[in-house]
Amino acid sequence: MTSPAGVTIAGPGGDDFARSQHAVWASLPVSLTQxxxxxxxxxxxxxSADWLETLENAIRPGIxxxxxxxxxxxxxxxxxxxxxxAAAGTGTIIAVQATWAAHPxxxxxxxxxxxxxxxxxxxxxxxxxxxxxHDGWAGVLLDHLTLLRAVIGPLELARFxxxxxxxxxxxxxxxxxxxxxxxxxxxxxxQAARLAAYGATAExxxxxxxxxxxxxxxxxxxxxxxxxMQPTWYETASRASWRRLHRAAAERAGExxxxxxxxxxxxELVAAITANWKARR
Amino acid sequence: xxxxxxxGILGAGPVTQAIHLPTLARLPGQFRxxxxxxxxxxxxxxxAARAGAEPAQSMQAVLDHPGVDxxxxxxxxxxxxxxxAAICAAGKRGILCEKPLATTQAEAEEIxxxxxxxxxxxxxxxxxxxxxxxxxxxxACAGWLGDAxxxxxxIVLPFNDRFEDWATEIASRPALPPQGAVLSAEERAxxxxxxxxxxxxxxxxxxRAFAPAFDRVDHAEFVAPFGGVISLTAGQxxxxxxxxxxxxxxxxxxxxxxxxxxxxxxSFTPSYVHAGSASAIVRDRQGERHITALxxxxxxxxxxxxxxxxxxxxxxxYPLSETVADLRFATDVxxxxxxxxxxxxxx
Numbered sequence: 001m002t003s004p005a006g007v008t009i010a011g012p013g014g015d016d017f018a019r020s021q022h023a024v025w026a027s028l029p030v031s032l033t034q035x036x037x038x039x040x041x042x043x044x045x046x047x048s049a050d051w052l053e054t055l056e057n058a059i060r061p062g063i064x065x066x067x068x069x070x071x072x073x074x075x076x077x078x079x080x081x082x083x084x085x086a087a088a089g090t091g092t093i094i095a096v097q098a099t100w101a102a103h104p105x106x107x108x109x110x111x112x113x114x115x116x117x118x119x120x121x122x123x124x125x126x127x128x129x130x131x132x133x134h135d136g137w138a139g140v141l142l143d144h145l146t147l148l149r150a151v152i153g154p155l156e157l158a159r160f161x162x163x164x165x166x167x168x169x170x171x172x173x174x175x176x177x178x179x180x181x182x183x184x185x186x187x188x189x190x191q192a193a194r195l196a197a198y199g200a201t202a203e204x205x206x207x208x209x210x211x212x213x214x215x216x217x218x219x220x221x222x223x224x225x226x227x228x229m230q231p232t233w234y235e236t237a238s239r240a241s242w243r244r245l246h247r248a249a250a251e252r253a254g255e256x257x258x259x260x261x262x263x264x265x266x267x268e269l270v271a272a273i274t275a276n277w278k279a280r281r
Numbered sequence: 282x283x284x285x286x287x288x289g290i291l292g293a294g295p296v297t298q299a300i301h302l303p304t305l306a307r308l309p310g311q312f313r314x315x316x317x318x319x320x321x322x323x324x325x326x327x328x329a330a331r332a333g334a335e336p337a338q339s340m341q342a343v344l345d346h347p348g349v350d351x352x353x354x355x356x357x358x359x360x361x362x363x364x365x366a367a368i369c370a371a372g373k374r375g376i377l378c379e380k381p382l383a384t385t386q387a388e389a390e391e392i393x394x395x396x397x398x399x400x401x402x403x404x405x406x407x408x409x410x411x412x413x414x415x416x417x418x419x420x421a422c423a424g425w426l427g428d429a430x431x432x433x434x435x436i437v438l439p440f441n442d443r444f445e446d447w448a449t450e451i452a453s454r455p456a457l458p459p460q461g462a463v464l465s466a467e468e469r470a471x472x473x474x475x476x477x478x479x480x481x482x483x484x485x486x487x488x489r490a491f492a493p494a495f496d497r498v499d500h501a502e503f504v505a506p507f508g509g510v511i512s513l514t515a516g517q518x519x520x521x522x523x524x525x526x527x528x529x530x531x532x533x534x535x536x537x538x539x540x541x542x543x544x545x546x547x548s549f550t551p552s553y554v555h556a557g558s559a560s561a562i563v564r565d566r567q568g569e570r571h572i573t574a575l576x577x578x579x580x581x582x583x584x585x586x587x588x589x590x591x592x593x594x595x596x597x598x599y600p601l602s603e604t605v606a607d608l609r610f611a612t613d614v615x616x617x618x619x620x621x622x623x624x625x626x627x628x
Contacts, residue, residue: 122504124435124523128539159625160500160512162519166430166541169512169519171500178502180510182521184431186539188564196533198437200506203529222531 004028005246006035010042010066011054017045017069024238031246040064041249046071046097055094056083065093065249067241068260070211073138077268084260091254096263097241099143100127100193100208101150104233104240105217109206110151112230116221117199120177123152125195127183129210137163138274140183141170145266147193148174148181151206154262155179155269161277170273211237285313286374286591289349291340291364292356293319293328294455295441296379299448299553301353302332304580307555311588315348327452340364344371351375351591358478362388369399375591377583379406381478382608389608396601402590404583405604409549410486411582413575414559415536418547419490421563421570428540429491429518434484436524437508437533444553469503470619476509477615480524484536485614486599486607487547491538492518495610498617511618522614542566550578558582 007025009018021043025032032041042058044051046068052075058066066087087094100106113120127144145155158172167184191210197203202223209215216232248257288305290297297317305312318337319325329336337343343352344367352368354361354376362383368376376396382405383389396403409415419426445451464472492515501511508525534549543565550556557574564570589595599607 121527122508122510122523122525124510126433159502162499162512162514164430164517164519166539167519169499169521171502171510171512178504178510180512180521180523182431182433182519184539185541186544187542187566188539188544189569196437198508198525198527198529200527201529203531222529224530227531 004031004033005040005064005249006038007032007041007043008034008036008039010044010058011048013043013045014048017043017047020238021069024236024242027239028242028246032242041245042066044068048072049074051075052079052083056086059083059087059090059092061090063090063092065095065245067095067097067245069097069238069241070099071096071142071263073142073267073270075267076271077264080260080264080267084256084264087260088256093245093248093252093254093257094260095241095245095248095257096259097237098146098150099211099237100147101143102237102241103208103211103217104235104237105219105230106147106150106206106208109204109217109219109230112221113151113197113204116223117197117202117204119199119201120152120197121200122198123148123174123177123179123195124198125179125181125193127193129183129185129191130187131185137168137183138270141168141273142266142270144181144183144193145269146263147195147208148179149262149266151195152177152197154265155181158269158273161273163274163277168277170277214239283592285309285311286350286588287315287346287348288312288351288353289315289337289343289346290317290353290355291343291360292354293317293324294355294453295445295451297353297355298328298451299445300580301355302328303448303555304584305332307577307581308584308588312584316343316346318343321453324453340367344368344373349373351377351587354378358384362392365392365403366395369395369401372399373401375402375404375587377404377406377587380482381611382604384478384612386609386612389605389612393601393605402587402597403601403604404587404590405607406583407483407486407607408579408583409483409559410579410599411586412549412559412579413577413582414561414572415487415547415549415579417572418545418559418561418563421561421572422538422543422545425540425543425565426491428543429538430541431519431521431539432488432491432515433521433535433537434481434488434523435533435535435537436480436484437531438526438551439528439530439532440526441552443530444551448553448555464503464505466623470622472507473501473503473509473511473622474615474619476503476507476524477511477522477618478611480526481511481522481614482611485611487536488520489607489610492516492520493606495520495614498614498621501618501621503622509618511614513614550574555580
């Protein structure tokens, strides 16, 4: 049996963030142990405005992996790519825990969609939140695009985008597939992201709850035989992300995960969309 | 006890067969089908026979029938305006006109004049507007209707035959347009106009409860085989209209609205079937209220409304001016969506 990997918080990190990470590490006692002096893995609070700088500083020989927790919009795609290159240079694996896409139900759902839905023509996705981050709707859109990428693929074209005080609408396409994305702000539950992919012979539905608890996502596939619910998965996105990073650090020998490169691509999309979206206030 | 009103029906297609005849059969104390007209005698005769009614092959035969008190207009859309005007002129007591009431604003104005001059009730077959579950939800949201900032209509359904065949045994069906062909921009524009006036229109009167008027269609896209995505700006509100028909069996028919501290989600049953009313969840700071389905749906609701209006036992739920405004909203959405599709999506 190998000893648990030492973990720490990179950079200043607020008390709430530290508490949340400690709670997750405590749920993986065989894999992880808090050990600032002998850390092989580190956590970066992506909600802080200077998260990319913190990440850059955390990348050094001896650090096998870093988890960026819920990165906010703001850093430019070239800057993110530069940090990704630096990580590749030191063999530090960077994983990203995105708000919706990191839910443990998403990856198996995406595999099932890829296997069973070859003829998707319409993707409809809505995020409902009770507020926005300091980066406004750009951060929500970044999380939203990351979910879309994780389940179907990256948005390739934004035909129309508008924001207003209480949400946004982005209508676009992935290849020939129409994509309708929206966000709404309301204090009423559920705080969740939902995504439906419609094909001619089958379709898929996903509802991801906000990641503050281990509440399971609802994921189902529908075809002529009926509707099949995917197994429920009572694990937080944070715990699943740490398991993923731990495994990657043990097995990938420094080979990068695609997370940071994907994040850079999505950040580029966010910048393009928000620079042109029509304000409807 | 009042005598059942005699009903004449113009058009004997699937809507008559699978919606109105089964609905009227559930209301024997209020209505009796007297005659069913179709220009094709091979359709009119069997459909009339199943209701114990007389077949007819012309509108005039229906209007001349002394037993006809009210007329249901279930003919192709382009005939609605002319037929409503003729019914008014014939001195009948009431009209149920399938949606859309007309296909252009000019036709709607003609209908407005004719119905106003005749002084008879007109009910448009926008069944969700008469659905008791929707009406209960509307009451529950009365305090914040005007505060809604986002309204979303989702209509994802299998093709109609799936539900028609559970509502009746269809005598004949019009042929579907060919599928799978690559469509030109003009064809896609035509189809999205048809989508709005044939499918999305069901919920546009409901959307208007939150957003009575809109500024513009911002984006529209036709999605094969028969669907589309349309985004509107309505003052400070956003309206999103998703509609999609495909062979997959699962229906999803929802109207949702959000305000800063309240929200509504209404789920409707599919067209044709008598599966009860809509159900709804209303959420606000006090918690969550569930409106459970009632045993009758909007089809029955619209006929009940017509019965009460003809007999003078109720005031019109929707004034004629609002019915015409509903149509103006729908035709404007349809026209602007078609224009957007022609110009690559966004306007």
